[in-house]
Amino acid sequence: MSMVLVTGATGFVGQTIMKLCKDTVACPSLQNLTEEQVYKIIRDSGADTIIHTAAIADTGVCAADPEASYQANVQLPVWIANAAQGAKLICFSSDQVYSGTEAEGPYTENMAKPGNVYAAHKLEMEQRVLDMAPDSVMLRAEWMYDYYLKKPNYFMNILHATQALGFSSRQYRGITYVKEVARNMEAVIGLPGGIYNFGSETQKSMYQITREFLGYLGKEIALEDAPPRHNLWMNCEKARKFGVRFSSVEDGLKQCAKDHNLH
Secondary structure, three states, rough: OOEEEEOOOHHHHHHHHHHHOOOEEEEEOOOOOOOHHHHHHHHOOOEEEEEOOOOOOOHHHHHHHHHHHHHHHHHHHHHHHHHOOOOOOEEEEEEEHHOOOOOOEOOOHHHHHOOOHHHHHHHHHHHHHHHOOOOOEEEEOOOEOOOOOOOOHHHHHHHHHHOEEEOOOOEEEEEEHHHHHHHHHHHHOOOOEEEEEOOOOOOHHHHHHHHHHHHHOOOOOOEOOOOOOOOOEOOOHHHOOOOOOOOOHHHHHHHHOOEEEOO
């Protein structure tokens, strides 16, 4: 029987994968362990597939403590790749690898240019893991959301807003319902090794998306056109060709609201 080992299994993404995907087993916390300890946990697990979701994902935290960011976002996945030895390794990267890109987008996988510490570490992680294990899959994931109280996300920010919101009509970014991430894991496991943009797509600005979603929720709150921010939107055609499919950003938000009886 196949077995999928999930790191970060109590985190936002990991716990959703654990709930919605079959044959998953939670990996013990790998925080503050030595390379030898990580190696033993991974090897002793006997996993056929490893889904690595654990990370320090807050860009501000990574900028304030680059050493901790490097340990969590580069060194740990490299250790896991070294221990995987034949198991399929899937690592969550980030759309932040496009944060320094001069082009407007949407970005294809060859256009990465990091603009912050977190993004630089994620890009290095991708390159080093693939050098060690070419069959590994790197998922450049978008900002994910759900009805989730432990961590801020777009959906909760809109739901709890009581004062004016500001989003730019000149910023384009994909955001993704985390349950669709989990439901795509079976297709992801079948992907050939490489880097994939991963998430919902849109042709609308964050201002347009927010305006429409507020209307869908029946939420009357002022929406201001904020100054432009760097685009973080991706062309996900590469993964789509292999059966990885997401709703549009707009439809994903509506589905999340329906799932939680908020419409």
